[in-house]
Amino acid sequence: MKNVIALALFASTALVSAASAEGIKEFRIGILGGENAQDRMNSYQCLADYTTEALGVETKLFAPADYNGVIQGLLGGTIDMAWLGASSYAATFIQDPEAVEPVLIKVNVDGSIGYHSIGFARKDAAIASLDDMQGKVFGFGDPNSTSGYLIPSIEIPQYKEGITMESGEYFGEVKFTGGHEQTIVAVNNGDIDGGVTWADGQGNWEDGYNSGALRKAVDAGLVDMNDLVQIWKSAVIPEGPIVLRKSLPADVKAKMTQLVDELHENDADCAYGVAAGETLGFQPVTHDTYVSIVEARKAKMKN
Helix, strand or coil, rough: CCHHHHHHHHHHHHCCCHHHHCCEEEEEEECCCCCHHHHHHHHHHHHHHHHHHCCCEEEEECCCCCHHHHCCCCHHCCCEEEECCCHHHHHHHHCCCEEEEEEEEEECCCCEEEEEEEEEHHHHHHHCCCCCCCCCEEEEEECCCHHHHHHHHHHHHHHHCCCCCCCCCCEEEEEEECHHHHHHHHHHHHCCCEEEEEEECCCCHHHHEEEEEHHHHHHHHCCCCHHHHEEEEECEECCCCEEEEECCCCHHHHHHHHHHHCHHHHHHHHHHHCCCCCCCEECCCHHHHHHHHHHHCCCHHHC
């Protein structure tokens, strides 16, 4: 009942009508990997319902198996909106600078707009830092993930001389798990010795921090953070943007930007699911925030 009431209130304040969405027959939201597809769909269903009310057209959710599925959907025009990681946005921009535009960025509880790649291991594995990972199995998430690949692949080799991300050199094996949730589960189950995922780095470790993949895993009952230990943390990374296809009608882009911008204020529970935890919602952002990530991605492509 609470969600039904919230939906009705949100719709009544959105000043919307079907006529306002002329030029589109449906609206398609892509959801990056990070947890299993059904959980991703459940977290975004409230946003899909609000979108249908706001635009007066059917809203469809797409949860491809990997990040590239969302990237290609945006490039090909089969996905209209997505919350991308910074590296996924960079990948999209590099392939077609006119495909999408960043409009909003997640705001942490303290008002900041950054997060971290977090290296972690099982507490009972006697791994306290990257020094203890020599010869062991290290897990990345997805090749298009910022915190699950791009940033740690650049920063971890800087930790000390001799570390590389090539299998069999410093680490016994370096492998991709497929996504953040898969990395968390693999470490928790002992299938790999350590890995990286994303978190805002705020709040309590026991809660999986305030927001991020660890928080979602705790909420889903997949892990007890007391069984895990942090072994590395990256420098601050800019949160990824909510993007819209540039070719969408201007009124559609304006309404969707407003809807997501006001989501936390109008329905905190829905915003919690979409933003992967506790936040202050979203605020405007532009391409300028991601120039350094685009350059890092380009440099990585040359190696």
